[in-house]
Amino acid sequence: MRILLKNANAVLKEGTQLVDILIENTKIVKIDTNIETNAERVIDIEGQLVLPGLIDVHVHFRDPGQTQKEDVVTGSHAAARGGYTTVWTMPNVDPVPDTAEKMKKMVEHNRSKSIVHIEQYGSITKKRTSEELVDFKALKDAGAIAFSNDGNGIQTAEVMYEAMKQIKALDLPLAAHVEDESLMQHGVMNEGDTAKQLGLPGISELTETAQLARDLEIARNTGVHYHVCHVSKARSVELIRRAQRDGVNVTAEVAPHHLFLDETMITMDNPMMKMNPPLRTLKDRQALLSGLLDGTIGMIATDHAPHTVEDKTGSMKTAAFGITGLETAFSLLYTKLVKSGICTIEQLVQWMSSQPAQIFNIQHAGELKSGEIADLTVMNVDTQYKIEKKDFASKGVNTPFVGQQVYGRTELTMVAGKIVFQRKGQN
């Protein structure tokens, strides 16, 4: 099968250029101006943006265990609709992939159901409880590409130290949800004036920073690739920046909601504004953006966390933590960062595709290039549209961004040469 994309405004390594892209079976075979060839399918992109497929290394698909919230089919359709061609799924599912057997089963299920590339994190400990380590080698052999206990932090230095040593020996990344539970005190939003006004229990910055400081020292000692999930505090960015200067092998991600929302926007007890880590302050948002712009934070990850309507109704005191992200991320980032002149489209592509690929050693992804796997996405950045629940492919419609007017709508997503999403009306 040969597919020719005509008039693509393609974000290439050498800059954004108007080109034609020829795809043969699973690969890009030629990128050039005016390719004249016979192809089974010719699609006129009409000057719209073509990006290397987006990569999200932090998503929750709830499969197995909570498929009322999401499953691999709906999650991967949400990914495709958001322009993502690769996702890495977190292991806070039931059962937790903490043995080779469970891991193998998950990997097989993921691969058979997903319409995008999918990789699975193994857990760091049995049942993710900070006690007994998994058999890392066995999990790696069964398909784990990295390890994480996301949803919970590792509560003792001893367990983290052992985990880092063993994961380093296997040369895989450790992605950390940093949260000291002894400091959490049943908090549901950022500790501060807004929490006081609303009468809601707060989550202190130390919950994140104290454990992060501990981990950075253990990472320095062990040399492991330590990746910090969903950084939320200015102080965390500073700690990571210093550790990088000191030569610690630390990388980090930020979620769109931590860039664009803060506690002052929580004007009432609203479960849609509840996520972990919580929305922080304007100063934190600015520091996260600076961290992205200066390279301290290498990538954007959505932390796509779908929940049922019931789980996100009522008070923040009892609602579940987390919001969905795959289908809104690009639009929000394009509108609020690129359109407003804060960064270039090339930078955004670095954070959403090229750098996740580089940092996590994802082969044949992150760049539009002849000879590479044809993972790409076509974005219409000229037409404004409204984020609406009814359009979501995800089972989770729990996001405070519903109703926002944005630019950057996915028109087409291609995974290994196969069109997995195409907006109706597109030729």
Ligand SMILES: NC(=O)N[C@@H](CC(=O)O)C(=O)O
């Ligand atoms: N981020 C969240 O608020 N929730 C995540 C867990 C996590 O990422 O820690 C979830 O699984 O729902």
Ligand SMILES: [Zn+2]
């Ligand atoms: Zn987490």
Ligand SMILES: [Zn+2]
């Ligand atoms: Zn998460």
